[in-house]
Amino acid sequence: MPTDNGRTAEQVRNEIETERERLAVAVDDLRAGIDDATDINKKLRGKLPVAAAAAFGTGFVLAGGVRATMKAVLSYRESRRKSGPFSFLSGD
Numbered sequence: 001m002p003t004d005n006g007r008t009a010e011q012v013r014n015e016i017e018t019e020r021e022r023l024a025v026a027v028d029d030l031r032a033g034i035d036d037a038t039d040i041n042k043k044l045r046g047k048l049p050v051a052a053a054a055a056f057g058t059g060f061v062l063a064g065g066v067r068a069t070m071k072a073v074l075s076y077r078e079s080r081r082k083s084g085p086f087s088f089l090s091g092d
Contacts, residue, residue, distance in 0.1 A: 007015075060066070
């Protein structure tokens with residue numbers, strides 16, 4: 001007995017079964033994709049500290065950090081030499 005849209009109950013059942021099979025395949029593919037993504041995440045997690053240190057070092061050097069650090073250290077040493085703990089005795 002055809003329904004309002006011209007399909008029989010058997011055709012509707014077959015379409016539902018076909019759709020269930022397609023959904024099952026899609027879910028399996030999704031699970032496999034999630035497993036692959038978590039495997040990649042686990043592999044990258046171990047390398048993250050190295051990558052972060054490399055990125056920090058590269059940024060530091062590109063920003064002129066070495067020069068600025070040395071300038072700060074040398075100027076600090078110079079100021080400590082001029083105003084040491086006994087500078088009031090030197091008469092400067």
